[in-house]
Amino acid sequence: MPSVLRPDTKTLFHIDVTWFEKHGRDLRAEMHAALCDTCRALYPTPADARLVDRVDPQTGEVKRVDALWECLMDHCGHQSNFITPATPLTTALFRALLANGNQPMSPEQLHQRVRKSTPMGILRVLMGAQIENGIVPFESA
Numbered sequence: 001m002p003s004v005l006r007p008d009t010k011t012l013f014h015i016d017v018t019w020f021e022k023h024g025r026d027l028r029a030e031m032h033a034a035l036c037d038t039c040r041a042l043y044p045t046p047a048d049a050r051l052v053d054r055v056d057p058q059t060g061e062v063k064r065v066d067a068l069w070e071c072l073m074d075h076c077g078h079q080s081n082f083i084t085p086a087t088p089l090t091t092a093l094f095r096a097l098l099a100n101g102n103q104p105m106s107p108e109q110l111h112q113r114v115r116k117s118t119p120m121g122i123l124r125v126l127m128g129a130q131i132e133n134g135i136v137p138f139e140s141a
């Protein structure tokens, strides 16, 4: 089983979408819960969101993505109340990855995004015995 033996604050982490299936949890419901009020009015339930075309800003490639990802990346993630000082750290880390389109992020990058704890503190949370919200080292996926 491949795994990252000694993850550090530069190790990349992402949300393992299969973790949600394995644990009987619904990632789309949790993404929907992270939407801002404006986007929730557009998509009252997770089932209302459909696939949309999205141009990858790096490659210019057009991909079909879930509209929930697009909302989170392009809108909700930029709202000042998406991650606040009152947001629990584990929720903030999950939301940071949602807003990043689940592109892997290191504890250092996550720290810059969530402005909480420290890169080491974030690493410890992510490597804690209990995997929170399916966030795992990218390399082991």
Ligand SMILES: [Zn+2]
Pocket: 035, 036, 037, 038, 039, 040, 071, 072, 075, 076, 077
């Ligand atoms: Zn929004």
